[in-house]
Amino acid sequence: MSQPHHHTPTPTAVSAPGKVFLAGGYLVLDRGYTGLIFGLDARIHVAIEPIRTKSGVSLSEIIVRSPQFREATWEYGYRLTEAGGGIAVYGLRASHDSKQSKNPFIETTLTYALTYISTLQPDTPIAPSSISILADQAYYSNPGTPLSPTTTSPFLVFPTPLTSAHKTGLGSSAALVTSFTAALLSYYLPPSLFTLSSPSGKLILHNLAQAAHCAAQGKVGSGFDIASAVYGSCLYRRFTPSLLSALPSPGDSGFAGALAALVAGGTQWDTEIAQQKVKMPRGLRLVMCDVDCGSQTPGMVKQVLKWRAENAEDAERLWGEIQKGNDGFAEELTRLATEGEGVVEGAAGKYGKLAEILERNRVLIREMSVKSGVPIEPPQQTKLLDACKALDGVVGGVVPGAGGYDAIVLLVEDRDEVVERLRKFLDAWKGTAEEGEGVTIGKVGILGVREDMVGVRSEDPEGYKEWQAVGA
Numbered sequence: 001m002s003q004p005h006h007h008t009p010t011p012t013a014v015s016a017p018g019k020v021f022l023a024g025g026y027l028v029l030d031r032g033y034t035g036l037i038f039g040l041d042a043r044i045h046v047a048i049e050p051i052r053t054k055s056g057v058s059l060s061e062i063i064v065r066s067p068q069f070r071e072a073t074w075e076y077g078y079r080l081t082e083a084g085g086g087i088a089v090y091g092l093r094a095s096h097d098s099k100q101s102k103n104p105f106i107e108t109t110l111t112y113a114l115t116y117i118s119t120l121q122p123d124t125p126i127a128p129s130s131i132s133i134l135a136d137q138a139y140y141s142n143p144g145t146p147l148s149p150t151t152t153s154p155f156l157v158f159p160t161p162l163t164s165a166h167k168t169g170l171g172s173s174a175a176l177v178t179s180f181t182a183a184l185l186s187y188y189l190p191p192s193l194f195t196l197s198s199p200s201g202k203l204i205l206h207n208l209a210q211a212a213h214c215a216a217q218g219k220v221g222s223g224f225d226i227a228s229a230v231y232g233s234c235l236y237r238r239f240t241p242s243l244l245s246a247l248p249s250p251g252d253s254g255f256a257g258a259l260a261a262l263v264a265g266g267t268q269w270d271t272e273i274a275q276q277k278v279k280m281p282r283g284l285r286l287v288m289c290d291v292d293c294g295s296q297t298p299g300m301v302k303q304v305l306k307w308r309a310e311n312a313e314d315a316e317r318l319w320g321e322i323q324k325g326n327d328g329f330a331e332e333l334t335r336l337a338t339e340g341e342g343v344v345e346g347a348a349g350k351y352g353k354l355a356e357i358l359e360r361n362r363v364l365i366r367e368m369s370v371k372s373g374v375p376i377e378p379p380q381q382t383k384l385l386d387a388c389k390a391l392d393g394v395v396g397g398v399v400p401g402a403g404g405y406d407a408i409v410l411l412v413e414d415r416d417e418v419v420e421r422l423r424k425f426l427d428a429w430k431g432t433a434e435e436g437e438g439v440t441i442g443k444v445g446i447l448g449v450r451e452d453m454v455g456v457r458s459e460d461p462e463g464y465k466e467w468q469a470v471g472a
């Protein structure tokens, strides 16, 4: 008798993009407001294949490797727990290799994805597999080298363990959790149960990746980074936090059933993701700048929310004005993108309204900064943004996401000479200590990324062979 869903896994690869949060930081934590997020052309790839066994002995084992980094192999065993607690995943060999650090994002994502898969295919054992993770260069500022002198692969080898990687803040964990989840679902499930390219497949992936990412982070954030890893550039309204906080923990009785209901219906998600409301006009692009800085301020979110709670009236007005500015910004980008070629004004006139909206938003963000006492756009970043904005071809810029000292993002005319001019200017830029600021910004570098509209996508598994062979 043939099984209804008999499926032989074949090598599979998926990638998901990083993000830059352009407008709506802090506001997006509240469902009453939205965030405007651009996906980037820096992606994290996950390739999965049947396990390569040395001895021919097949073990219940999943091996995960990040072959760009040292000491980045994690080996897991897995078994079905009782009382619907889902699939338990446990690290193997950890005690023999003290150098090996845990990777909670991988362990949690495996637990959530394998549990979901087992609820759909309760009679199909999960076959062993080997999984490789590859990240585009822009995620880390460490210097890297090609895998071999003749390789055509874009990924670089970094001579450090992952714990020493200098992250550039593009959202590596969300892109990883999303592509890792998508790879597992695509590999283990037949197309009748999961297809990445379909709207229902994307929704399943989004819901499952949100649950896994929250659990791995140990907190329920707004989820904007998972949304953009799945859907690419979008206007995002978050889900009600209790949707996820009410989920039992892995191993608890009923975890598997509750997860399945949460992921594939039975539980109503109220997330709103509008891809069509975010566009980049032809002739413009984003430039991301990484700012070297001595320290970062922890607890920024907590402090902003505390100020908001204690100053409800003032905060509501400010939040409302920022939201209006953000809506206006999205509308103007869309208008310019869809209005097409007929515009005859010079660039300054053409992008004048966009520049004005960005400036007005910065005024409001500085008000938020000053009133809450949180360095969202601190004085040194104001100086840097103002100086960049004065350059020919730069429409404007903001501090992305939560703000702080570590990055700025600029909207510029998409011409090589504009980026070159900016690069020369930033090379010579020196931050000066401002009174009351404990931090002085150092070198400002341009990251090799730009916006990209495409979210998660399948990749050709052939492209990862040389990396899968490293150390295997």
Ligand SMILES: Nc1ncnc2c1ncn2[C@@H]1O[C@H](COP(=O)(O)OP(=O)(O)O)[C@@H](O)[C@H]1O
Binding pocket: 066, 103, 104, 105, 106, 133, 134, 135, 162, 167, 169, 170, 171, 172, 173, 174, 176
């Ligand atoms: N290339 C990679 N291989 C394996 N794990 C990775 C990789 N990149 C990121 N991670 C995981 O994501 C974590 C970083 O997440 P986080 O600190 O939230 O940074 P980010 O802001 O980039 O998401 C790492 O500690 C690691 O567990």
Ligand SMILES: C[C@@](O)(CCOP(=O)(O)OP(=O)(O)O)CC(=O)O
Binding pocket: 021, 024, 025, 026, 027, 028, 029, 169, 170, 171, 221, 222, 223, 224, 225, 301, 400, 401, 402, 403
């Ligand atoms: C404050 C926020 O609204 C936006 C933070 O955006 P960032 O892009 O700064 O975030 P990280 O990638 O986690 O560093 C918090 C949230 O929405 O979760």
